[in-house]
Amino acid sequence: MQSREPTPVDAIFYPINLATSFVASVLRFGAGAPGAPAIAATPPVLYEFEGCPFCRIAREAVSEAGVAVLVRPCPKGGKRFRPAVVELGGKAQFPYLIDPNTDEKMYESANISRYLIKTYGGARPFMQWTGPIDLLSSQFGVLARLMAGTITIKSRAPEKPLEFTGAERDPRARLVKERLCSMEIEYLWRPISGVPTLSDPNTGASISGAAEIRRYLKENYRT
Numbered sequence: 001m002q003s004r005e006p007t008p009v010d011a012i013f014y015p016i017n018l019a020t021s022f023v024a025s026v027l028r029f030g031a032g033a034p035g036a037p038a039i040a041a042t043p044p045v046l047y048e049f050e051g052c053p054f055c056r057i058a059r060e061a062v063s064e065a066g067v068a069v070l071v072r073p074c075p076k077g078g079k080r081f082r083p084a085v086v087e088l089g090g091k092a093q094f095p096y097l098i099d100p101n102t103d104e105k106m107y108e109s110a111n112i113s114r115y116l117i118k119t120y121g122g123a124r125p126f127m128q129w130t131g132p133i134d135l136l137s138s139q140f141g142v143l144a145r146l147m148a149g150t151i152t153i154k155s156r157a158p159e160k161p162l163e164f165t166g167a168e169r170d171p172r173a174r175l176v177k178e179r180l181c182s183m184e185i186e187y188l189w190r191p192i193s194g195v196p197t198l199s200d201p202n203t204g205a206s207i208s209g210a211a212e213i214r215r216y217l218k219e220n221y222r223t
């Protein structure tokens, strides 16, 4: 069930969250605009977490490539998907990408970015031309959000992955992805511009708007 009214805490903190998320987007000079949509027979799987500056670089490439990916969030201390990365790749390092369409598996944000662009299209994300500023500004972006999406929040795992649309560059979408990440909720991410939307095949719910989605996640999946 989704209540209509924000709690007083949400009403106070949401505008602050939105403002600092906007700062994070500005620090990236608006990088992460969705490119032309690309089709993958099966979505590549991205293991990452929002509070990781390297993972942002990989997510911006996902956006640029316009390809939908299955995100398996791996915040620090996460138990749901982190172990799989160690098992599959040999170490806990993020981001990590698996593409079932080509059987490619890889660490390293630069390799992931190059691979996605080469395989699914788009141009090299522009921040990568800035050399060390790329990582530095991504780190500042993490700090602007007080490292949101780094630690876990107790949650119940949905049976089927949720489906989320929103652009990497969009401050509202970031607020949703941070929440999904901390709750270790797997989701099919379609990097598309516009108001963020969430569909939940487990309940049939369809929600738009970041504040509403965050509330839905809290009410339905927090334990």
Ligand SMILES: N[C@@H](CCC(=O)N[C@@H](CS)C(=O)NCC(=O)O)C(=O)O
Pocket (backbone or CB within 6 Å): 051, 052, 053, 054, 055, 076, 092, 093, 094, 095, 107, 108, 109, 110
């Ligand atoms: N050179 C790697 C660095 C990746 C990296 O250091 N990621 C950090 C998170 S920001 C990590 O995996 N730390 C170990 C952990 O979170 O357990 C890249 O560009 O992907």
